[in-house]
Amino acid sequence: MPEGELYRSAPIAMEKEWIDYNGHLNMAYYNVVFDRGGDEFLAELGFGPKYAAERKLTIYTAEVHICYVQEIHLDHLVTVTSQLIDFDGKRLHTYNEIIHVDGWVAATAEVLSLHVDMNGPKVVPFPDDVLPKLEFYKAAHAKLGIPERVGRSIGIKRK
Template sequence: MQFDAPFLSDFMELEQDWIDYNGHLNMAYYSVLFDRGVDQIWERLGFGAGYREKRGFTTFSAEFHICYLREVHLGSRVRASFQLLDHDEKRFHFYQELIHEDGWISATGEGLGLHIDMSGPKVAPMPEDILQNMRALAKAHADLPVPDRVGRPMGIPKKPT
């Protein structure tokens, strides 16, 4: 299976209900856009909508960090990138960007996902065919540089006294 490096979703339009009283995209909907952008590559990997019903597995987010870089407003169209940074049989570490149709980056996200057996639910190894797809994605993304925003700590820097 061949994968783009990085993967780019189709363009997505902001919805009126997502705009807050400041006139820009409410912070909660950045997560929605990142998640919707992943849906397309999830289908290619085999994690799509039918995965849970057919095989009894799914994916859950364990952690996700967003950096808001530039506001987007109603009428904007964005696409989500997806770069696989690392994975094992149960987990995957990834990086995403929300890219405005004019080419600038609105937000970045870094996440840790888990493969879940819904009979528990519990973290469980991926079936071999899915793991092969993850390996193919990892190979496609192996030569991409690690983005500067990966692994950033959050906190208030202390000034020297």
């Protein structure tokens, strides 16, 4: 990844079973797409299947905030971009976008994830050997600024 660029997943094709009776991607499958693309980013950070199998440590999602921006249809091909917003000793704060191959944003997801010992399961600190990769991405992605949709809350604004 060149410095100052988002991580971008491999292309993801829609599956027929994901399309609902309205003719577009069902809301549940936006999560599947984010999960597939996000897993690629987690592997890039050092938290992939090998990490889980060998160390019995993994990443669990604690909270997600999705914004549905534009419909996705069966014939669409997308990628997921990921940005590491922040991390502390046990948590990751990431921001992801589903991007259509034509360049438009279909959805965004802000995610808070936990580093978990699978033997508990319990939340545990990141091992020292993964911290340099987290520091690298945090610094590189900080140059991009905080996306507009980070930190949003849900509610009806009253006058």
